[in-house]
Amino acid sequence: MENIQSEKHRILPQLSLLDAVSITVSSIIGSGIFISPKGVFQNVGSVGLSFFVWIFCGIIEIFSSLCWVELALAMPKFGGQYHYVHEIYGDFPAFTFQWLFFCVKYPASMVIRTLTFSEYILVPFFQNCEVPQICLKLVSLLITMLCGFMNATSVRVSKGTVNFLMAAKILALAIIIVTGLVYLFINGDRSGNFENSFENINWNKLGLAYYAAIWSFGGGDTMMAMTEEFRNPKRDFPKATIISIAAVICLYILANLAYFAVLTPNEMLASNAVAVTFSEKTPSSFRWIIPILVSLSSIPMTGFLSTPRSFYATARDGLFPESIALVSIKYKTPIGSIIICCILILAYLFFDIWTLITYVGFVTTCCDGLALSTIFVLRWCRPDINKPFKVPIAFPIISLVTFVGGIVLAAVSAPMDALVGLALTITVIPAYLLGVYPKTKLAVAGKISGFVTRFFQILTVSLPEDKEENNHTNISPLTQPSVRGYRTSTPLVLGKGNIVEG
Numbered sequence: 001m002e003n004i005q006s007e008k009h010r011i012l013p014q015l016s017l018l019d020a021v022s023i024t025v026s027s028i029i030g031s032g033i034f035i036s037p038k039g040v041f042q043n044v045g046s047v048g049l050s051f052f053v054w055i056f057c058g059i060i061e062i063f064s065s066l067c068w069v070e071l072a073l074a075m076p077k078f079g080g081q082y083h084y085v086h087e088i089y090g091d092f093p094a095f096t097f098q099w100l101f102f103c104v105k106y107p108a109s110m111v112i113r114t115l116t117f118s119e120y121i122l123v124p125f126f127q128n129c130e131v132p133q134i135c136l137k138l139v140s141l142l143i144t145m146l147c148g149f150m151n152a153t154s155v156r157v158s159k160g161t162v163n164f165l166m167a168a169k170i171l172a173l174a175i176i177i178v179t180g181l182v183y184l185f186i187n188g189d190r191s192g193n194f195e196n197s198f199e200n201i202n203w204n205k206l207g208l209a210y211y212a213a214i215w216s217f218g219g220g221d222t223m224m225a226m227t228e229e230f231r232n233p234k235r236d237f238p239k240a241t242i243i244s245i246a247a248v249i250c251l252y253i254l255a256n257l258a259y260f261a262v263l264t265p266n267e268m269l270a271s272n273a274v275a276v277t278f279s280e281k282t283p284s285s286f287r288w289i290i291p292i293l294v295s296l297s298s299i300p301m302t303g304f305l306s307t308p309r310s311f312y313a314t315a316r317d318g319l320f321p322e323s324i325a326l327v328s329i330k331y332k333t334p335i336g337s338i339i340i341c342c343i344l345i346l347a348y349l350f351f352d353i354w355t356l357i358t359y360v361g362f363v364t365t366c367c368d369g370l371a372l373s374t375i376f377v378l379r380w381c382r383p384d385i386n387k388p389f390k391v392p393i394a395f396p397i398i399s400l401v402t403f404v405g406g407i408v409l410a411a412v413s414a415p416m417d418a419l420v421g422l423a424l425t426i427t428v429i430p431a432y433l434l435g436v437y438p439k440t441k442l443a444v445a446g447k448i449s450g451f452v453t454r455f456f457q458i459l460t461v462s463l464p465e466d467k468e469e470n471n472h473t474n475i476s477p478l479t480q481p482s483v484r485g486y487r488t489s490t491p492l493v494l495g496k497g498n499i500v501e502g
Contacts, residue, residue, distance in 0.1 A: 011078075011309075011332055011465070015230045019159055020240035022166045023223045027302040028061075028248045029169040030113050032216025034120070034275040034294050037259050038268055039212030043205035047260055048197035050209070054256060057213040058249035064368065064399040065220035065245055066391045067375055069237045072224040073389045074378060076233055079313030080225030080306075081371035086317060088374040088382070095436060097367050098314045099428045104363045104421075106307050107344040109218070111351065113300040114140035116273075120295035123276045124288055137349050143299060148342040151304040152328065152335045152460075155229075158305050165301055172293035173251045176275065179282050180258020194260070207409025211362070214406070216252070218364065220245055222302055225310040234388050308337035316465065319436055323453040326462040335460045336453075362407070362421035369403035372396055 015023075040050045071084045079086070082101065086094035118139035122131045151158045220241065227233050259274060262281050271277035279290035312334035315325035326336030375396045378385060411418035433440045457463065 011229060011327060011334065013229050013231050014155065015159065015226065016232075017236040017240060018163075020223050020230065020236045021244050022159070022163045023226075023302055023306065024220060024240055024244035025248060026162050026166045026169065027219025027222035027306070028217055028244065029166075029173070029251070030116075030216075030219070030298055030300065032218070033173070033252055033255055034297065035116060035273065036212045036216045037256055038271060038274050040209045041265070042269055043202065043209035043212065045200045045202040046198055047194065047265075049201050051253065051256060053206075053209050053213050054252055055249070057210065057217050058245070058252065060214070060399060060402050061217040061220050062242070062245050062249075063391075063395040064372065065241045066238070067372055067396045067399060068221040068224050069241050070387065070389050070391050071371075071375055071378065072227050072237060073234055074385050074387045076227045077313065078225065078228050078309045078316075080221055080227075080310050081367065082310050082314055084374045084378075085371050086314075086319075088377045091319060091436070092432060093370065094314075094317075095319045095432050096425070096428045097370055098311070098319065099431055100363050100367055100425060102311060102314075102320075102344070103427075104424055105367060106303070106341070107348040108351070109215075110144070110300045110303050110341075110345045111140070111348040113298050113303070114143055114345065115349075117143055117295045117298035117300075119273050120276060120291045120298060123273055124291050140349055141346060144342055144345050147299065147301055147304045148338050151301075151308070152333055152338045153331050155305075155331075155333060158301065162301050162305060165296055165299055168293050169297040170251070172275075172290065172297050173255050175290060175293065176278060177251070177254040177258050180261045180278075181254075183282075184257075184261035204412075207406060207412065208414060210406050210409065211365075215364070217245075217248070219302070222306045225306045225313075229309070238389060304338060304341065308334050308341050311340065312337040321449040321452060322464065323449065323456045325464050326453070326456055326460065327465050328460060328462045330461065335462050336456050339456070339460070362418060363424065365403050365406045366421070366425070369400060369407070372400050372403065 037050070040053055041047065044050050044053060068081070072080070075083055075087050077083050082094055082098045085097045115136055118136040119131060121139065122135055126132075150161060223230070223237065223240065230236060259268065259278060262278055263271075263274070267277055268274065273291075275294045276291050279287050282290070311320060311324050312327075314320040315322060315337070324337045324340055325334075327333065328335040378387070379393070407418075434442050435445050
């Protein structure tokens, strides 16, 4: 116990350029490319236009991801987009951003991935009937708990698993692409998808098609939430971003080409698992390989590796409960945040997957627009912040205009979904006033938070991180946030005669 106390209790930097590429590729290539082609085609009604939607979203992702790199290197701390909003705008906008991320974007995205994993891993066992919902939920629950446990106990094992899953994703796409191109070369355009490919265009639902595609590119900013865990982010982030997203764009375009080469429009629209339907029309040896590889591709390992650090940073700043800021004494992982993430994901298992995609797209676009706007304030109002990497100003302008355009198009295409997203956004006001703002915060909220924190400390043998005297940057927000202390005021009893101040 004395040795543990003598060391600095914090999360250590141990990630490299290869890890950055692996995390980015693994975050972007998830369940999206294996289910979203149906959503894009269904909404635009045209094969040709669907390819343009994919290319457009890929270009926007490159622009926006490089903007995130500029922000991450200027403000290199845990939290990613949340941290940029907090440092530039202050407490309430940061809490709004993170509340939406915490309550909607993150758990919904993770559930989409776990349900996709369950669908693909179980479909081969239910070839002549629909997979029972109870089986899908049960497998999703098990994979969620497994990923949470691995990330809570070892960063090294987690990043090794991420590297393995990245290889599985690329192999799955490679098999689909090669099979589709060979099929197209031998049989020609038998599906008829490439003849008059710009007919029957449905412009009214272009916004929903954009959401379906841009969701599949989501994750380019994942590594930015882990900035403090990289040994040399200034060197690694720009290289990893360009390499990763360029490779993903090529893979996505070729994968769509393969899908449309093999599947007819009706087969595409009737399928809930496009890659499985694709595998059923390929040689028999691939009918098992493709679903297994695709299911591995959908395991949300990177979601447990990166996002808990963002929630951890929020709690460290005093905007979320202290229990989320707990760090395991033995494993040096944000164990409190990981446990909360598991609970959130399990709560979302009862929603429909396409409803989740729509809500995630709306909320994600709003959050991304708010976070990206900080780059303009950073450029013109914060000369005190060192900026080792800058993108052309056209990049954030184009990205921001696209985000706003996506919100408007989606609101026109699906007004009810937009109203639900707006209602979820409004819930941030009572949450902030009752749980965070000092003048209106309920006393019972502090007592409950303290009780949960002490319970988590005993359950997980964890403590809040030691304060750093010298931060990694010289930044200070425009409006100084009210940062609470990291440690609880009540001692934590770890064993007989051993008391560590909490």
